[in-house]
Amino acid sequence: MTQPHIVIIGGGAGGLELATRLGNKLGRKGKARITLIDRNHTHIWKPLLHEVATGTLDVEIDQLSYRAHAAAHGFDFQLGSLTGIKREQQQVILAPVLGDDGEEVLASRALQYDYLVLAIGSVSNHFNTAGVAQHCIFLDSPAQANRFHRHLLDAYLKLNSPGHPKDTLNIAIVGAGATGVELAAELYHAAAELNLYGFDDLRKDRLNISLIEAGPRILPALPERIANSALKELQKLGVKVRTSTKVTAANAAGLQLGDEHLEAELMVWAAGIKAPDFLASLDGLATNRLNQLLVNPKLQTTNDSRIYAIGDCAGFPLPDGKWVPPRAQSAHQMASLVARNILAEFSGKPLQDFKYNDHGSLISLSRFGTVGSLMGNLVGGAMMIEGRIARLAYISLYRMHQVALHGWIKMLVISLVARINRIVRPRLKLH
Ligand SMILES: Cc1cc2nc3c(=O)[nH]c(=O)nc-3n(C[C@H](O)[C@H](O)[C@H](O)COP(=O)(O)OP(=O)(O)OC[C@H]3O[C@@H](n4cnc5c(N)ncnc54)[C@H](O)[C@@H]3O)c2cc1C
Structure with a gap:
């Protein structure tokens, strides 16, 4: 058979x-x-x-x-x-x-x-906004994420070269959901690490990141307290957060925000999916x-x-x-x-119904912090968490995926190898 x-x-x-x-x-x-x-x-x-x-x-x-x-x-x-x-x-x-x-x-x-x-x-949903497909990068696949990384390194090389006409690297991120917020914070982390590898002129104030959101606040899918906490952290880093701002078009030089043109060398579209x-x-x-x-x-x-x-x-x-x-x-x-x-x-048994359990949401602001909420019977509804506990909960999401794929023992070995790699390899990808 x-x-x-x-x-x-x-x-x-x-x-x-x-x-x-x-x-x-x-x-x-x-x-x-x-x-x-x-x-x-x-x-x-x-x-x-x-x-x-x-x-x-x-x-x-x-x-x-x-x-x-x-x-x-x-x-x-x-x-x-x-x-x-x-x-x-x-x-x-x-x-x-x-x-x-x-x-x-x-x-x-x-x-x-x-x-x-x-x-x-x-895939990302750009709602047919003019020029976005041609000029913005999406984070839909590893190939696209790698493409952004290559563009970022090229932009840093130019910025660090003598006689470069610009003082700052302008990066615009469209969409202040989890992806946009996490990317903005991670970019500051990466810039700080690059200082260790010869890009010593790459001071924080030379990075100009704008996070643009059409809605009235960042992280619209998360409780307001968490969004406020993330907003404070982003502003401390220097991210220019612009809410209630709609991108009407994109071109090679930046984004069109109604009548205003926002200059940007790198543009990421992270505003919604389909x-x-x-x-x-x-x-x-x-x-x-x-x-x-x-x-x-x-x-x-x-x-x-x-x-x-x-x-x-x-x-x-x-x-x-x-x-x-x-x-x-x-x-x-x-x-x-x-x-x-x-x-x-x-086995000829009856099929079960799906019941979605929202376990909460966590937002990683890179090494600068983690904020989020945990949901469920254990904590009696929604509970806001921050700091180390939130970081541990965030990391455990990936660990649970690894457990589902490899089992506990191999997951622990992979985590150990990752720790060793942090000692023997550069702290970020440099090519
Ligand atoms: C930057 C970023 C950060 C995120 N952070 C979080 C987070 O912190 N927490 C959270 O819960 N969620 C987060 N998400 C969302 C989460 O990644 C997705 O909801 C989740 O991956 C969806 O799983 P999936 O299996 O449906 O699709 P995916 O994980 O996207 O997998 C789809 C697979 O299908 C393959 N594929 C696509 N099209 C075809 C085709 N035509 N033929 C064959 N193969 C195809 C792709 O190669 C891929 O391997 C994040 C997403 C992004 C982009």
């Missing part, structure tokens, strides 16, 4: 945890064939991308090879990018894989599935206005029970009329439930 084939598209915060769990439970025992497909060869946890962008985290060290991980956990990995599905035939369609020089390495393929899980995440556009026409699957695939309480897409969707690309309505927020903790919780439901399908 042929084994059922479970295909998971997207090896991010949700998809990789799911593939690992199903590989361990079903793949290793020969009860099912599990194939993970991702457009990249390696995985890096997305909430770390702002650290990749500033160079404070070296992606070469922290990334995980899908192929090696798959071999150790009982699933297959295929490199590929989803472009469509044929629900009648139960097939996914993958784009051709191109080499560095644009030559075709693998032709377009169709792959048969018995169960399909879509976990392809989200699921990739092609999901809105994915063989009739229903979506919301952010292109997220509508799912039922079992996390199956509303018009096809063989197709599950998890993480940022899934639209799950909450009782208060909002949607489950696009966060790593949501992707993790959804991956856990879909793993349980697929295992239940295999």
Whole structure:
């Protein structure tokens, strides 16, 4: 008898945890064939991308090879990018894989599935603002974060060169959600570290960072007390925070804020997300206005029970009329439930309903502090935390992702290696 084939598209915060769990439970025992497909060869946890962008985290060290991980956990990995599905035939369609020089390495393929899980995440939403796609950098993928890092180093080189006409490096970040706020603080940290490596003219006052937010306050998704605490910290660092300010266009020299032009050599767009556009026409699957695939309480897409969707690309309505927020903790919780439901399908047990548990939000202001809230029965509602406890809670989010992938022992070994690397390697990526 042929084994059922479970295909998971997207090896991010949700998809990789799911593939690992199903590989361990079903793949290793020969009860099912599990194939993970991702457009990249390696995985890096997305909430770390702002650290990749500033160079404070070296992606070469922290990334995980899908192929090696798959071999150790009982699933297959295929490199590929989803472009469509044929629900009648139960097939996914993958784009051709191109080499560095644009030559075709693998032709377009169709792959048969018995169960399909879509976990392809989200992309930045620039709301068709003129010039943004051409002139702003997005932190949607490791490649984009690396691109920002290269531009940043080039800008520092120019600033540090004799006779450079400008006194300051102007960086504009659009969107004061978690990504924008964390990036702003991390940039000050990176500049301070660069002073140790020959950029000794890079004083804090030569960094001019503007954080622009259309809404009335920063961190709109978080309680006001936390936002105020983060705001004070950003202002102490020197970040120019501009709320109630709308970006109307971007060009090579900066951002247009209505009638005002804000000069910037580097511009990052971090103002909102949406699921990739092609999901809105994915063989009739229903979506919301952010292109997220509508799912039922079992996390199956509303018009096809063989197709599950998890993480940022899934639209799950909450009782208060909002949607489950696009966060790593949501992707993790959804991956856990879909793993349980697929295992239940295999053993003929009833499927369970998804219940989103908001464990709170944490914002890292790099080495300058961490603020956030913890939620839950343990603390009796929402509790604001700051300082060391908040830092520990923030780090534990990544550690829990590593535990889900590797187990406790390997996670501890990886943490130890990271500590050793901090002694033997430069404190930030310098190339
Ligand atoms: C800078 C930054 C900081 C963040 N900080 C936090 C935080 O502190 N806390 C928090 O909870 N959340 C944070 N988030 C949000 C969090 O990263 C996401 O909510 C989470 O990663 C979503 O998980 P996912 O599995 O849905 O998608 P992702 O983790 O984005 O994974 C999607 C995967 O799908 C692959 N893929 C995409 N398209 C295709 C395709 N067509 N074919 C094949 N593969 C494809 C991608 O390569 C990727 O591996 C942050 C996000 C960013 C950008």
